[in-house]
Amino acid sequence: MAEAARRKSAARRGEGTPASAGSAVSHLDLDRVIHERVRLAIVSALAVNSTLAFNELKTLLRITDGNLSVHARRLEEAGYVECTKSFQGRIPQTRFRLRAAGRRALERYLDHMEALIRVTRER
Numbered sequence: 001m002a003e004a005a006r007r008k009s010a011a012r013r014g015e016g017t018p019a020s021a022g023s024a025v026s027h028l029d030l031d032r033v034i035h036e037r038v039r040l041a042i043v044s045a046l047a048v049n050s051t052l053a054f055n056e057l058k059t060l061l062r063i064t065d066g067n068l069s070v071h072a073r074r075l076e077e078a079g080y081v082e083c084t085k086s087f088q089g090r091i092p093q094t095r096f097r098l099r100a101a102g103r104r105a106l107e108r109y110l111d112h113m114e115a116l117i118r119v120t121r122e123r
Contacts, residue, residue, distance in 0.1 A: 033078045034109045038063060038071045043080060043106050046098035054094040072096060080105055 034040050041061050046052060052060070058068050075081040080102030084095045098106075 030112060031105055031109050033074065033080065034105055036071070038067060039075055040109075042068075042071060042075060042096070043098060043102055046081065046096055047103065047106055051095045051097045054096070057096060075102065078102075078105075 034043055038061065042057065045057060045060055054065075054068065057072075058065060061068070072081060072083060076083050078101075080099060082097045082099050084097070086093045086095075
């Protein structure tokens with residue numbers, strides 16, 4: 001029971017790693033910060049673009065201002081995304097960049113998903 005609680009807590013913090021061959025692979029070990037659809041889309045978009053402006057990201061993902069703000073803030077709180085605010089003249093500019101911790105978390109997440117797929121197909 002204590003081991004399950006530790007794994008669940010680690011997954012919430014983004015520390016879940018894919019199981020090695022021969023050990024159990026569980027969806028419970030997924031990074032819950034990234035696993036949410038919109039946050040995964042944000043992190044994925046930032047993984048292939050050095051930076052994206054708020055409006056670029058909103059248009060790319062086809063989501064609302066509020067939806068992007070809430071999910072970006074959660075990623076920022078987790079240390080996965082950096083948000084920079086500035087002004088161009090009088091117009092506020094918000095830009096997002098994937099931090100190293102976010103890139104590592106995405107890699108762990110993708111590795112874990114690949115392991116789940118592999119185990120599922122083997123059955």
